[in-house]
Amino acid sequence: MRRAALLLATLAIPALAACDPGERAAAAGEGRAEQATIVDGRADAVFGQPDLFSGAAPLSTTRNSLRYPEGLALDPTVAAASQIVWIADRGANRGLGLPPGATMPAYLAGQSDFTLDAPNAGGDIGPIGVSGPSAFAVAFGQLAFVDTGNHRVLFGYYGGFPFYPSAVFGQHGAFDRGNRNDGGAVTEETLADPGGATFDWSFSPGRLVVADTGNHRVVVFGITSPMASTAALFCIGQLGCDAGLPNRGGAPTAESLSAPQGVAWWHDPKNPSDPLRGLYVADTGNHRVLHFNVFSSKADLVYGQGGDFGTAAPAKGGPSAASLRNPAAVAVDPDGSLWIADTGHHRVLHFPKGTPVADRVLGQPDFTTVSAPPGPSPTTLRAPAGLAVSANGDLWVADTGHSRLLRYVKPCDPTTCDDGNPCTDARCDPKLGCVHDWNTYSRSCAPYSCDFTSRTCQKPCNSSRPCAPRYTCDNGKCAARCGPSLPCPEGGPCVDGWCCDKACDGPCETCNQAGFVGECRPVREGPPPPSRTCAGPTGDCGMRCNGFDGSRCGIAQHGTPCGAEACTDGVAIARGQCDGTGQCTAKPRTCAPFACAESGCYETCLGDHHCAGSARCVGGGCVELADLQAGGGCGVALRARGAGGAAAILLLALVLVRRRAR
Numbered sequence: 001m002r003r004a005a006l007l008l009a010t011l012a013i014p015a016l017a018a019c020d021p022g023e024r025a026a027a028a029g030e031g032r033a034e035q036a037t038i039v040d041g042r043a044d045a046v047f048g049q050p051d052l053f054s055g056a057a058p059l060s061t062t063r064n065s066l067r068y069p070e071g072l073a074l075d076p077t078v079a080a081a082s083q084i085v086w087i088a089d090r091g092a093n094r095g096l097g098l099p100p101g102a103t104m105p106a107y108l109a110g111q112s113d114f115t116l117d118a119p120n121a122g123g124d125i126g127p128i129g130v131s132g133p134s135a136f137a138v139a140f141g142q143l144a145f146v147d148t149g150n151h152r153v154l155f156g157y158y159g160g161f162p163f164y165p166s167a168v169f170g171q172h173g174a175f176d177r178g179n180r181n182d183g184g185a186v187t188e189e190t191l192a193d194p195g196g197a198t199f200d201w202s203f204s205p206g207r208l209v210v211a212d213t214g215n216h217r218v219v220v221f222g223i224t225s226p227m228a229s230t231a232a233l234f235c236i237g238q239l240g241c242d243a244g245l246p247n248r249g250g251a252p253t254a255e256s257l258s259a260p261q262g263v264a265w266w267h268d269p270k271n272p273s274d275p276l277r278g279l280y281v282a283d284t285g286n287h288r289v290l291h292f293n294v295f296s297s298k299a300d301l302v303y304g305q306g307g308d309f310g311t312a313a314p315a316k317g318g319p320s321a322a323s324l325r326n327p328a329a330v331a332v333d334p335d336g337s338l339w340i341a342d343t344g345h346h347r348v349l350h351f352p353k354g355t356p357v358a359d360r361v362l363g364q365p366d367f368t369t370v371s372a373p374p375g376p377s378p379t380t381l382r383a384p385a386g387l388a389v390s391a392n393g394d395l396w397v398a399d400t401g402h403s404r405l406l407r408y409v410k411p412c413d414p415t416t417c418d419d420g421n422p423c424t425d426a427r428c429d430p431k432l433g434c435v436h437d438w439n440t441y442s443r444s445c446a447p448y449s450c451d452f453t454s455r456t457c458q459k460p461c462n463s464s465r466p467c468a469p470r471y472t473c474d475n476g477k478c479a480a481r482c483g484p485s486l487p488c489p490e491g492g493p494c495v496d497g498w499c500c501d502k503a504c505d506g507p508c509e510t511c512n513q514a515g516f517v518g519e520c521r522p523v524r525e526g527p528p529p530p531s532r533t534c535a536g537p538t539g540d541c542g543m544r545c546n547g548f549d550g551s552r553c554g555i556a557q558h559g560t561p562c563g564a565e566a567c568t569d570g571v572a573i574a575r576g577q578c579d580g581t582g583q584c585t586a587k588p589r590t591c592a593p594f595a596c597a598e599s600g601c602y603e604t605c606l607g608d609h610h611c612a613g614s615a616r617c618v619g620g621g622c623v624e625l626a627d628l629q630a631g632g633g634c635g636v637a638l639r640a641r642g643a644g645g646a647a648a649i650l651l652l653a654l655v656l657v658r659r660r661a662r
Helices: 002-011 021-027 625-630 645-661
Strands: 045-047 085-089 094-098 107-109 135-139 142-147 152-157 167-169 196-200 207-212 217-222 232-236 263-266 278-283 288-293 301-303 329-332 338-342 347-351 360-362 386-389 395-399 404-408 424-429 433-438 471-474 477-480 566-568 571-573 576-578 588-590 616-618 621-623
Touching: 085 135, 085 142, 085 386, 085 395, 135 207, 142 196, 142 207, 152 207, 196 263, 196 278, 207 263, 207 278, 263 329, 278 329, 278 338, 338 386, 338 395, 616 625, 621 625
Parallel strands: 135 196, 329 386
Antiparallel strands: 045 404, 085 094, 094 107, 135 142, 142 152, 152 167, 196 207, 207 217, 217 232, 263 278, 278 288, 288 301, 329 338, 338 347, 347 360, 386 395, 395 404, 424 433, 471 477, 566 571, 571 588, 616 621
16 A cells, blocks of 8 residues: 555664754753744654654553554644544554643543554454554544544544444445455445545535545545435545546546545635635645645645646655655644645645645755654654644644654744633643643633533523532522622622622612622612612602612602501501602501401401400301300390301301200
């Protein structure tokens, strides 16, 4: 295979220890305090090796080692502080996911343990094991893992451990097969030595783009859930999806490919009609990179051949800022500029947006030096075969020949580090570039806490759990209590015992209105808050807050209810009404012989306690005790009052009749 042959050729030269003592001292901080960045060509961080001067393949596989890594991927749909770096660790037959800021991978694909490295996880071909994986694609939490040796791409969500795919492309949907083109002819459902992948989610449903290296084409699959079909939507580089000849069996053109490997999709969400929206393809066998506008079958821009679509010469015109040899990977910066891994020249080139001449080189001292480096160092590369750019512009390079992953920090200032993630606090470090700190809760999210799964602020709330520390949930919003010895967590005024959104010092303003705590709102109707007063008469009919203006008070309007219900020995005092001058008029009402209740007079009785004074409850009505005692003689006038009085009279009459019968 072309990629394997290239790596063998580049790795044949022994990897020597770095021989520049000055560079080693500088990397250690002796005489070099400035930031190591993309601009000065020095890597500032390494994964897979103990330091920036080590580059030998490990004798055994460990959790933090790499063996000839290739394709890299970052999820372009999340902010920089949340972007996991996915690494196709080809020599160890696995994939690793390195979380932001971590020194150890937290995600694993292709093996059941971080220390295993056998092809196909040491068993038969199945959904977990892989053989010589070469690339990743990731977007919206979905992962495509390019299983090159098994001529397939595994697809699914990466939440589990290890990664367990839900679909497979290249083998007619079968997980237990791994032959080239599924053991048959080239079709829309087969692959041969796939070498790269990318997602495009600007379409709905999304699309998975695979560099089908062995079939000299790029295959575009539709992504649905559940997967409706594993057949390609269309192919680029061939006349159809049933052919697989390099350059269609002839000379290179703007519509042909030869052993393509890296692919990258780019579009500007703010400018969907940008002319460079579309697909970049590392056309490795033709020593060039092509740009296809929105999946056109004909390229409109070529890098590495001086604008000529009809040549396949390696390093055309000699090593320069415009020539390439076996480019294996591409990545697009958020600003639309292009990075190319010029693998055969042991370097990475940066091209301004839409310009086929590089303005920056990594891995070599200049644009004309292309020989293999004497050894690993912060400024050298050996056959780099993987690239990825973070959302804040940092560059990740799979330095394949040195079995390591390098990070080049993009220079920054305090105004350029906001990655749009409310869950992180971004700052610019002079040595590390943009740093995104994960806090217990985010100052950007406060008063809410951060949902680290969706990377959004947890609002509204239905309990205090989505609120930041010291905040409680009130009517779907988080608010914080405060006091003389308990200042507000984020500063600001403390009003009525709550951290308020403003000073809120009007006589009819409060921050303690039910359902709106923490918000300064006018008191629509009622007395002023305890901490404020209105000059004038007091009481129910005195000065009141009576409108939307939080700075004004007024006498209670005529007819406003006033006073309180009262009840003493059958005399009920109902609520009165304000007379408009500050006075409350309330008239008593006698309930006797019934007692008075909280809401007025009782109308019936269930016992003597519902009657006033000496009245007794008889048949549901209250009867004065004197009347009951006088009922022993004839012709007495019974006085049973209220509802149930008639029943009381009948009852007493019955008693008298029985007495006479005796």
